[in-house]
Amino acid sequence: MTRSDVLIVGAGPTGLVLALWLTKLGVKVRIIDKTAEPGTTSRALAVQARTLELYRQLDLSDEVVARGHxxxxxxxxxxxxxxxxxxxxxxxxxxxxxxxxxIFPQDQHERLLIERLEALGVMVERRTELLGFDDADGSVTARLRGPDGAEQACTATYVAGCDGARSRVRETIGAGFPGxxxxxxxxxxxxxxxxxxxxxxxxxxxxxxxxxxxxxxxxxxxxxxxxxxxxxxxxxxxxxxxxxxxxxxxxxxxxxxxxxxxxxxxxxxxxVTERFRRGRAFLLGDAAHIHSPAGGQGMNTGIGDAINLAWKLAAVLGGRAQDDLLDSYEAERIGFARRLVATTDRVFSFATAExxxxxxxxxxxxxxxxxxxxxxDAAREYLFRTVAQITLNYRGGPLSIGTAGHVHGGDRLPWVSVDGRDNFDPLTAMNWQVHVYGTPAPDLAAWCAAHDLPLHRFEWRPEHDAAGIARDALYLLRPDSYVALADPSGSVPALERYVAERMLRIGSAA
Structure with a gap:
C-alpha cells in the first residue's frame, strides 16, 4: 500500500497548482486523474493579474505571459x-x-503546469479513478481503480478533491452542492x-x-x-x-x-458546496464552486483555493502549526466563493436575460x-481591481489582525515599484516574512534575527504613502503573500501575541 502526505484527485489547473506548491514546500504528493490525457481544448482562458502575481512564487509568471496574449x-x-x-x-x-x-488557453496552461511538475519528479497518474475513501485513525485510506481496471488501496494524511463539478470526494464526504x-x-x-x-x-x-x-x-x-x-x-x-x-x-x-x-x-x-473541509478531506476549484464565465473568474478562483490551502497543509504536516490552521481554509475561501457566484450571476443574468x-x-x-x-477613473480602477481579483481579501478571518495605514490584516499587500525595486520581489519566497517601510524598531530586527524570520526594510518613499502603507509599521506576510498582521507601532509584542495565540512557528529557528 503506497502512502503520501496528500492525495490530490484531479489534474486540472487547480490540482496541478496544488501539487506544484506542495512539492516546492517539501510535501510528498500523489496526483491522480481518471482521464487518459490532459485536456486538448481551450476551456478556461483568462489568467487574472492576482494569479500572475502569485505565480511568481513558482517562477511561472514570465513564461505564462510570454505564451499568452x-x-x-x-x-x-x-x-x-x-x-x-x-x-x-x-x-x-x-x-x-x-x-x-x-488570455492563455487552459489546455496550454495545463501542459505548462505538468511540465513543471514533472521537472520536480512528480507524474500525474492517468486513467486512475478514486472509488471512495475512509477517514479514520489519523489518515485517509483511498480505494482506486488503475489503468488495468484492478482496484488498489493507498493511504494519505489528507485528500484534496480537485475533481470537478461531479466530484467523488465531495460525494464521499456528503457535502451538498446547492445552486x-x-x-x-x-x-x-x-x-x-x-x-x-x-x-x-x-x-x-x-x-x-x-x-x-x-x-x-x-x-x-x-x-x-x-x-x-x-x-x-x-x-x-x-x-x-x-x-x-x-x-x-x-x-x-x-x-x-x-x-x-x-x-x-x-x-x-x-x-457552492456547503463545506470546503470535512475531517482530512478538502474541496477545491469546481468541486467546491461553479459559476458563470462572466469575468473569467472560475479557473483563477480554483488556483487561489490551491495556493491558500497548500501552505497551510505544509505547515501542519511539517509540525509548524496545529491542525486547526486548516479550518481557516474554508473560513477564508467559502465566503469569497459565495460572493463571486452571486456577482457573476447578476452580470450573467443581465447579459443573457430575455x-x-x-x-x-x-x-x-x-x-x-x-x-x-x-x-x-475611480470606476475603471474598481472594475479592474475586481476582475483582476486584487481586491480579494481575508479581512475578519481567523488569521487576519490589525490595521496600519489603509492596509488591514487579510489584505493583499499593495504593490509598489520605486526606482525599479518591486516590493513584491521578496514575496517570491514561500515563507513568513516581515515588511517595514521606513525604519524597523530595534527590538523587531533583533527578534526576527533570533527567530530566523526574514525582515525586509524598504526606504520610506511618497509612493508607499500613496499606496496606503504606514511608515515604520510592521506587516507580517503569510507564505501566500497576504497580510496576516498589520501593526502601526511596529512592536515585537504584537508579533509575539499573534504567533502565540495561533500556536505558529513562523521562522526556521522558532
Missing amino acids: KTPAVNLWVRGARAARMPFEHVGADLTPYSFLL GTYRQLFYVADVEAAGPALDGEFHLDLDEADFLALFPLAGTGRARLIGTVRDDRADHPETLKFEDVSDRAIKHLKIDVRRVNWFSTYHVHHR GRISDILRTRVAPLLIPAVIGL
Missing part, C-alpha cells in the same frame, strides 16, 4: 456598432505589474476569422436576441466565441453544429468566420450609462 481592453457592441471601450493599460499600471487581461442551472444553452467555438473585432481585444455584443462574447487568442485572426443557442434548436444540443446557431450577433460584430477548429455546447451552473424590458436595458440604457461610468 495580452488583452488591453474590453469593448461593448450594440446593434452592430461599438458602444464603449474600457482600456486596461493605464488603469492598473500603479496597482500591479500585470495591468492587462491575459442551479441557467436555462439557456451556450455554445463555444474556437475560430479563425477576420473583421474589426479581430483586433486582439475582448468584445461583447449586447443584442436584443443573442448573447455573444469574443475572446482573442494568440495568433492573427484566432478567437474564442461564446454565445447562446435560442429557440427549439436548444432542445437537441447533441446534434448541433456551428452552422446551426444564430449568426445574428456574429454579423453584428462583423465577424467573418473562415474556419471552425472546435465547437461544443454546454449549460452553465451556479453552485424579454422586452431586458432588451431595452441592454440596448438603450446600458450604452448610455456604461461609457459615462467607465469614463470615471
Whole structure:
C-alpha cells in the first residue's frame, strides 16, 4: 500500500497548482486523474493579474505571459456598432505589474503546469479513478481503480478533491452542492476569422436576441466565441453544429468566420458546496464552486483555493502549526466563493436575460450609462481591481489582525515599484516574512534575527504613502503573500501575541 502526505484527485489547473506548491514546500504528493490525457481544448482562458502575481512564487509568471496574449481592453457592441471601450493599460499600471487581461488557453496552461511538475519528479497518474475513501485513525485510506481496471488501496494524511463539478470526494464526504442551472444553452467555438473585432481585444455584443462574447487568442485572426443557442434548436444540443446557431450577433460584430477548429455546447451552473473541509478531506476549484464565465473568474478562483490551502497543509504536516490552521481554509475561501457566484450571476443574468424590458436595458440604457461610468477613473480602477481579483481579501478571518495605514490584516499587500525595486520581489519566497517601510524598531530586527524570520526594510518613499502603507509599521506576510498582521507601532509584542495565540512557528529557528 503506497502512502503520501496528500492525495490530490484531479489534474486540472487547480490540482496541478496544488501539487506544484506542495512539492516546492517539501510535501510528498500523489496526483491522480481518471482521464487518459490532459485536456486538448481551450476551456478556461483568462489568467487574472492576482494569479500572475502569485505565480511568481513558482517562477511561472514570465513564461505564462510570454505564451499568452495580452488583452488591453474590453469593448461593448450594440446593434452592430461599438458602444464603449474600457482600456486596461493605464488603469492598473500603479496597482500591479500585470495591468492587462491575459488570455492563455487552459489546455496550454495545463501542459505548462505538468511540465513543471514533472521537472520536480512528480507524474500525474492517468486513467486512475478514486472509488471512495475512509477517514479514520489519523489518515485517509483511498480505494482506486488503475489503468488495468484492478482496484488498489493507498493511504494519505489528507485528500484534496480537485475533481470537478461531479466530484467523488465531495460525494464521499456528503457535502451538498446547492445552486442551479441557467436555462439557456451556450455554445463555444474556437475560430479563425477576420473583421474589426479581430483586433486582439475582448468584445461583447449586447443584442436584443443573442448573447455573444469574443475572446482573442494568440495568433492573427484566432478567437474564442461564446454565445447562446435560442429557440427549439436548444432542445437537441447533441446534434448541433456551428452552422446551426444564430449568426445574428456574429454579423453584428462583423465577424467573418473562415474556419471552425472546435465547437461544443454546454449549460452553465451556479453552485457552492456547503463545506470546503470535512475531517482530512478538502474541496477545491469546481468541486467546491461553479459559476458563470462572466469575468473569467472560475479557473483563477480554483488556483487561489490551491495556493491558500497548500501552505497551510505544509505547515501542519511539517509540525509548524496545529491542525486547526486548516479550518481557516474554508473560513477564508467559502465566503469569497459565495460572493463571486452571486456577482457573476447578476452580470450573467443581465447579459443573457430575455424579454422586452431586458432588451431595452441592454440596448438603450446600458450604452448610455456604461461609457459615462467607465469614463470615471475611480470606476475603471474598481472594475479592474475586481476582475483582476486584487481586491480579494481575508479581512475578519481567523488569521487576519490589525490595521496600519489603509492596509488591514487579510489584505493583499499593495504593490509598489520605486526606482525599479518591486516590493513584491521578496514575496517570491514561500515563507513568513516581515515588511517595514521606513525604519524597523530595534527590538523587531533583533527578534526576527533570533527567530530566523526574514525582515525586509524598504526606504520610506511618497509612493508607499500613496499606496496606503504606514511608515515604520510592521506587516507580517503569510507564505501566500497576504497580510496576516498589520501593526502601526511596529512592536515585537504584537508579533509575539499573534504567533502565540495561533500556536505558529513562523521562522526556521522558532
